[in-house]
Amino acid sequence: MIKTLIGIKSGMTHVYDETGKWLTVTRLALGPCTVLQTRSVEKDGYRAVQLSFGTKRNITKPMAGHLKKSGTDRMPLFISEVTTEETLNAGSKITASDVFFTGDLVNVAGLTRGRGFTGVVKRWGFHGGPKTHGQSDRHRAPGSIGQGTTPGRVYKGKKMAGRSGTARQTIKNLRVVKILPDQNEIWVTGAVPGARGGFIEATVIKSVPRDKQEEVKQ
Numbered sequence: 752m753i754k755t756l757i758g759i760k761s762g763m764t765h766v767y768d769e770t771g772k773w774l775t776v777t778r779l780a781l782g783p784c785t786v787l788q789t790r791s792v793e794k795d796g797y798r799a800v801q802l803s804f805g806t807k808r809n810i811t812k813p814m815a816g817h818l819k820k821s822g823t824d825r826m827p828l829f830i831s832e833v834t835t836e837e838t839l840n841a842g843s844k845i846t847a848s849d850v851f852f853t854g855d856l857v858n859v860a861g862l863t864r865g866r867g868f869t870g871v872v873k874r875w876g877f878h879g880g881p882k883t884h885g886q887s888d889r890h891r892a893p894g895s896i897g898q899g900t901t902p903g904r905v906y907k908g909k910k911m912a913g914r915s916g917t918a919r920q921t922i923k924n925l926r927v928v929k930i931l932p933d934q935n936e937i938w939v940t941g942a943v944p945g946a947r948g949g950f951i952e953a954t955v956i957k958s959v960p961r962d963k964q965e966e967v968k969q
Contacts, residue, residue: 754955755833756781756850757804760861760945761936766928776928776938779859779951781851783935786843787821787830799834802845803827829950848932854959855927860952861944866916874915920944924956 758781766774781804788801803821805828810818814826821841839845851857871877871893880889893912896905922943929938943951 752837753800753833753835753839753845753850755802755835755952756784756845756847757802757829757831757833757950757952758782758784758847758935759805759829760943760947760949760951762947763942764938766938768928774928774940775942776940777859777925777943779937779939779943779953780935781847781937781951781953782849783844783846785821785823785827786839786841786845787818787823787827788841789839790832797834798836799832800839801830801832804829804831831952833952833954846932847935847937848930851927851930851937851953851955852959853927853930855955856924856957857927857939858921858923858954858956859925859939859943860919860921860954861949863916863918863920863944864946868913869915870912871910874912875910877910 758779761778761780763775763777766776768774784802784804786800787803790797790799790801792798803818803823806825807828808826810824810826815824818824818827823842866873870891872879872891877891877893879891880886880894882890896909896911897903922941925939925941925943927937927939930936931938937953939953945951
């Protein structure tokens with residue numbers, strides 16, 4: 752069975768659990784996702800499916816040809832390939848309630864907020880230089896970056912100023928507290944990376960027992 756869906760981060764809110772405890776939750780709009788392409792062990796060496804979510808304007812001719820097998824005529828907002836042992840055909844629709852159940856534990860991956868070109872204090876948490884002894888304009892400077900004649904160069908990976916954010920990050924072990932089948936939305940505990948409307952990939956890592964899943968459905 753497929754365990755991963757893609758979608759967007761809808762926002763955040765709060766709910767109370769059965770004991771009256773306040774829970775901060777994130778709303779994730781997952782699906783309906785359309786299967787655009789399937790990968791097989793015989794042909795590709797592994798088993799996976801290519802999922803699409805949402806629509807946007809201005810489809811290109813190569814993409815139109817790629818979408819033809821799935822019966823889709825609109826440019827997807829997001830496309831992602833996920834591994835699965837289940838055999839699915841191109842054009843199949845997968846909704847949030849098909850994959851997720853209340854009580855499941857999920858990993859949620861997304862892109863962190865972009866912060867542009869930032870200095871070492873904001874990007875890496877440097878404390879900055881001293882504010883005395885004539886240091887009038889060096890409070891947020893990175894300081895020395897090398898060791899001198901030996902090795903005579905700057906080591907790779909040196910923490911310096913540069914573009915920050917817009918990096919993939921995964922938050923693990925979030926619990927599904929609510930499912931809205933009509934809106935294809937699930938609510939998970941805690942915060943997830945990214946801004947409202949950003950790309951999200953949610954994967955079930957631990958499902959509730961099958962008998963409890965049937966109780967939730969009823």
